[in-house]
Structures are given as C-alpha cells and as structure tokens.
Amino acid sequence: MELLxxxxxxxxxxxxxxxxxxxxxxxxxxxxxxxxRKLAARLQREDYRFDMIVSSPLDxxxxxxxxxxxxxxxxxxxxxxxxxxxxxxxxGRPINVDPHPEGARLAHKRFPEGESYLDQIHRVTSFYMExxxxxxxxxxxxxxxxxxxxxxVRLVFGLPMSSPYWQQQGFRFRMxxxxxxxxxxxxxxxxVTHFINDRSHL
Numbered sequence: 001m002e003l004l005x006x007x008x009x010x011x012x013x014x015x016x017x018x019x020x021x022x023x024x025x026x027x028x029x030x031x032x033x034x035x036x037r038k039l040a041a042r043l044q045r046e047d048y049r050f051d052m053i054v055s056s057p058l059d060x061x062x063x064x065x066x067x068x069x070x071x072x073x074x075x076x077x078x079x080x081x082x083x084x085x086x087x088x089x090x091x092g093r094p095i096n097v098d099p100h101p102e103g104a105r106l107a108h109k110r111f112p113e114g115e116s117y118l119d120q121i122h123r124v125t126s127f128y129m130e131x132x133x134x135x136x137x138x139x140x141x142x143x144x145x146x147x148x149x150x151x152x153v154r155l156v157f158g159l160p161m162s163s164p165y166w167q168q169q170g171f172r173f174r175m176x177x178x179x180x181x182x183x184x185x186x187x188x189x190x191x192v193t194h195f196i197n198d199r200s201h202l
Contacts, residue, residue: 001132001185002139003156004048005149006068007175008060009035013092020060021147022083023091023114027059035178035202036064040071042201050074051135055143056082064178065143076143081123084145088114107161121161124151132185146175156183156191178202 009032013020020026028036053076055065065076088111107117131140142152153173154161174197175181182194 001136003183003185004050004139004141005152005175005181005183006039006064006141006143007146007149007177007179008056008058008064008143009033009039010177011060017095019087019090019093019095020084021091021114022058022086023088025059028063032060032177033063033067036067037071038201039064039178039180040068043068044071048072048141049139050141051138052077053141053143054079054082056084056145056148058083058145061143061145065141068141068143079127081127082142082144082148083123085117085120085147086111086114088112090114117161120147121151124148125155128152128155149173149175149181153181153196156185158188173197 009028011020011026011032012029013024013026015029016026018024018026050072053065053069053074055061055076055078057078057080061082062078065078069076090111091114105111105117110116110119142149144152150173151161153159173181176197176199178201179197179199181196181198184192184194186192
C-alpha cells in the first residue's frame with residue numbers, strides 16, 4: 001500500500017490562538033487555502049495518482065482535501081474516525097489555557113464533554129486496519145490532523161503509543177501545515193519511508 005499522509009493548512013483558530021482539537025471546527029485562513037493550493041500543484045506536478053483520497057470530517061481538513069481533489073480531478077470521501085482528539089470543554093478556548101491536571105492526564109481519562117487519547121487511538125487504529133484490509137495494494141491519500149497523523153505514523157512503523165499519559169508535547173512526529181509524509185507499506189515489518197513532514201512546496 002502506498003500511503004500519503006497530509007496535514008491540513010493553517011486555520012483561523014491558529015491565528016486566534018485557540019485550542020482546536022476535534023471540538024472546534026475552525027476553517028482554513030486565506031493563507032491555509034494558498035498552502036493547500038501549493039500542495040495540490042506539487043502533487044499534480046509530481047504526477048501523484050490515488051485510488052482513494054479520504055479526509056477527516058473537520059472543515060480545515062475537508063477543505064484541504066477538496067483543493068487537492070479539484071486539482072487532481074478526482075473525488076474524496078471523509079471518515080469520522082480521522083477527526084482530531086476531541087478536547088471537550090477546552091475546545092475553542094485560548095491556547096494558553098493549560099489542558100492538563102497537575103502532572104499529566106491519564107490516556108484513558110476523557111476530557112470533560114470530550115474523549116480520551118485512547119478513544120482516538122481506538123478509532124484511528126480501526127480506520128488503519130480496515131484500510132490495510134480493503135486496499136492492500138492501493139494508493140491512498142489521507143488528509144487529517146497532527147494528532148491523528150502521529151497515531152497513523154506509529155501504526156505504520158509498529159511503534160508503541162508513547163506513554164500511558166496524554167501530554168501536550170507527547171507527539172513525536174512534527175506535522176506542519178500541509179506537510180506530507182509518504183510510505184510504502186509492504187507488511188508490518190517492511191515499510192519504505194520516503195519522507196516525513198515534507199513542506200518543500202511552501
């Protein structure tokens with residue numbers, strides 16, 4: 001399976017310095033739209049072709065996917081399992097609000113009115129396993145979020161999901177605006193990594 005992971009472009013919440021996650025559906029800024037157009041132009045220039053493009057249902061990811069598909073002349077679908085971690089009551093609040101209790105939040109503890117890190121791991125893992133089963137030889141583009149993509153990269157490499165704690169700095173793979181990460185997954189212990197967090201189109 002050839003897998004291209006795409007992070008969405010810059011969103012209004014980034015400019016507002018607000019907590020996004022899955023609970024604050026912030027659209028792209030004009031800058032984010034331009035970032036997505038540059039990415040789409042690169043994918044077209046480098047002759048990328050996909051059997052399926054699948055996106056998170058959140059607007060910032062769907063708009064990025066839409067721009068890609070308009071350029072490549074294909075369609076996309078969205079999958080609820082690719083949404084970012086839902087931070088509940090923290091969603092939309094100023095980013096300097098500390099979402100952590102003293103110490104760290106246990107990975108199985110849900111954010112009030114939101115979900116836990118393990119909830120997100122479960123749904124993203126379900127998506128990835130189904131993808132492997134349905135498209136073992138497919139060329140797939142996934143458009144999602146930093147946290148979601150971190151889980152997918154760990155699944156691709158067969159890495160543990162960090163610690164039993166959800167931590168703000170717990171993501172080990174940085175994913176910038178409209179970054180792309182490309183893998184060929186031949187099996188659980190046979191992965192060709194072309195690049196991670198490539199933003200050269202910007």
